[in-house]
Amino acid sequence: MSASLVAQYVMNGAMLGMMYALVAVGFTLFFGVLDVIQFAHGDVVAAGAFAGLLAWAGLSAAGVTSPALLLVAVLLAAALATALLGALVGRFIVLPIKGAPQLNVLLVTLMAGTVLREAIRLFYPGGSQPQRFPALLPSSGWNFGAFHLRLDNVILLAAGALMIVGTHLFITRTRLGLAIRAVAQDEETARTMGIDFRRVVLVTFALGSVLAAFAGVMDGLYYNEVFFGMGLLLGVIGFAAAILGGLGNLYGAIVGGFLFAALQTVGAVALPFASAYKDVFAFGVVIVLMAIRPTGLIGERVSERV
């Protein structure tokens, strides 16, 4: 196994890890703020990717050809769609049953995710088939032996890292971020301090979903393809990654995402069975880790009423 081959695998893993990390950060934000598992998150990612695709299709049909312009349009459309969907789910599905057992919220969001997924499959033209996602980034690359370093992958990684750093700065340096952290720590006290709970919740949902939008577009650009079911596995992996890192912990989510991708890559390459087993392997390890350290690798922020 030459060094360049290893580099290729590391690159593949890093791309996946970035996508998972973005989705996991969403899960962890929702849990931190509302103590809920928003299981429609993965399908919101898919919806974002499809919204971007629609924007691209519309603009291309209208004659726009500049890739940079199309890319911006795709990202904007995806972000708007997911922010809207996320806020809607938060406002009409999660908030009304906030007091109910946590399991009910999980169920309701799971069903909401199913509704989204099926809606894409049924109402997007040709939705049951994978759709070609345009290649909007420069496709040039450099060869280092068996390692083919593509410019678009580098751009995607850099952009993903920027988004995460941006989220971190938002949460730690702005007033709204402070409000979010306050609500995450203690909802009642935050409310008595005059923080508009509803607004904070909706902003959090929107923010988490916008990250998801980026993950969706990234997924589409990386594989050149989107399909209606792409959100399901992505959501489960993101959820697992968030748990692995410790629910409620932003850095834990990022670590969890990359860890899962690393497990998948190791499973696909280093182990003697078919690469289709990589998910089984990765989840198996995750379950074992969860049994050993239930609060996650970095620590879950949990407050439980007895």
Next chain:
Amino acid sequence: MKAAVAVALLTAFAWFLLRAESQAAVALLLGVGVVAGVLAPRLRMGGGSERLAHGLAFAALLVLAALLREDDFSLLLIARILIVIVACLGLNVQFGYAGVVNFAGASFFGVGGYTAAVLSRSTGMPHLLVLVAGGAAAGLIGTLLLLPVLRTRGHYAALVTIAFALLLRTFLEVNDTLGGPQGLKLPELRVGPLRFNEPVGLGAFEGSFYLRYVALALLVLVLAFAVVQRLERSFAGIALDAVRLDETAAASFGLDVAWWKIAAFTLGNFVTGVAGALSAFMIGFIAPNNYNFAESLIFVSILLLGGIGNPWGLSLATAIVVLLPEKLQVIQEYRFLLFAAMVILILLFRPAGLLPRPMRRLGQVR
């Protein structure tokens, strides 16, 4: 008396619905059904002893099967409904009684089916025993799955079962010993001298071979129903309720929460596995794609629609969920969307479901 009339009307309705050919007729019947459903609580058609209700339901099914004895497809539907009720009874023990969420119901159903396939193809085990073995395998795998996350919070179990649901399919597809993506075919079900794939002929009485499956499914359902009801009415039921409602309080009363959860999970999966084994024999074929996550969600939808914890509600919901897409062709494509949306509405506005579980009357514990 009122109960008998109600059951007779229901049977007639079911017969009409199953025989209906045109979409217009089906739509009309469904309209009648909805109206009746809304009016029924007002008219107080229910009441009477539990034994009577069971007996009447049993008799009604027999009459229906006899009336439809030539109609392969309707009998197939009836058998399928009965089998799914059994599977959901198992899920009900897990979720409705013990509060352990299981998003892999269809996967455990599939474990039962695959066990049945492998055992019946490669060993000479008597087929009734194979059914039991299917249940045992499902129970065992479920136990192994839940063990690591027993002492953690609810959403871990949710994650584990969702991951299992998604991954079992991948695992089966890559595995050639278990048939791979094109699945496995099962030999004919045989119980003693009865051959389940031969048409039924008793003198002048001729019928489709599905009659035997309906009979067997009914038998299994009666058994499962009895077991689950006994469980609910016993001290075990009370313990499970306590665990579901408040783990901390239950623990402080000396209940071993982890033990009860695992016991409920295993029993539930056993029942689901048996149903899966029977279903596999009936269709004669299984493939990994039969048992995917969407199907598991349908099972969960049935539980939530019918009313968590209520076996009768569950039965009604199963009939609706299985029959509707088959009869009303236009919604066949949309059934996942439709049922998911219905569940969201139910959870938001009527979390107790169609037929809520009645409050436990502790004074009457036998």
Next chain:
Amino acid sequence: MRLAAAALTVALSFAASAKETVRIAFVGPLTGGNSAIGLGGRNSADLAVRLRNADAKAKYHYELVVLDDECKPDAGVQMATRAGSDRTIVAGVTHYCSVVAMATVDTWHRFGVPVIVWGAVLPDITYANDFKEIHRVNGTMINQNEANARLVTGQGYKKFAVIHDTTDYGKGHDKYFTQFVKQDGGQIVGDFGVTADQQDFTAELTQIKALNPEVLYFGGLTPIGVRVRAQMDKLGLKAQFDGTSGIVNDDFIKALGPLAEGVLAFREGAPAEKLPGGKQFLADYQKQAYANPPEAYGPFAYAAAVLLMDAIEKTGPDRKKIVAQLAPAHVKGVESIVGQISFDEHGQNTVPAISKYVVQDGKWVLWEDSEYAAGKRKLAGK
């Protein structure tokens, strides 16, 4: 005048409705990644039924019951059970996906429904059983892969890597292609099995790239064929892409755009225009203005439907009698738009012609007619 015409129409419709209605099932992938072919097959069978119903000499009025097997074995078995348990359906034109056809043979046999396969190429469908109900008008994958191996080794390629899906279909292609390539002096440097709905092929393709093959042979269907080809490009793998009948459809080209250029593929049977009855078929097809073209296997679905209806005309709507009518003794050299149909003792029709295709300028072009064969364009690595 108008009154007379109206009266005539009413009289004719009465006469038409005096005929008994006979129902035939059509089963194919109408949704999912192979839907283009499924819809083409459905339209072709529908065309056959319409033309027959317009024929006043036909004894019966035919109704086509369309069922979607989604290219999934479980859905296929469900549809077969539904059709089989419906006593009014007397015969079936069934299946494009080999996996589904394999799964349903037992079900059709159990209900005694005579079926003719129109698009599945796995040999086992007819050869692994002795069921009298199962027939097939299209060819099997054996000849296809033999021609494939001959052409690519003839072009001078020596090192081959294989990606195939893990269904019997993909494994069948793998088996036959490997056998013929080795016979023709080629070398298989790597063989990888993937699941039929796999998303990410970077692991396999990275390993293949390290093995340096000249040709990547793909034994599978369009959905993953598209992904493999696209991801090959992303990883900078420059081998020639060589596929089977599973990718010969317009969706493959549409999904890949310029990446599809130069892709090779093979299938049994000649393209519609070159078939004996092809021109008439295409003309009739155009008149009906269907939303989808017949694609590669439409003519076979048409021929299957015609064969069934001819049998029904002779024996009446009785499943057992139709099965007897389709026995090898009765089907020898029967003329159809795909040429002469003869069933062997396994119900398999022998189709000698193999068509070789290459993608040129966004279309599937016959190899002999292409600029690649003429030397004006070059395949990968040449």
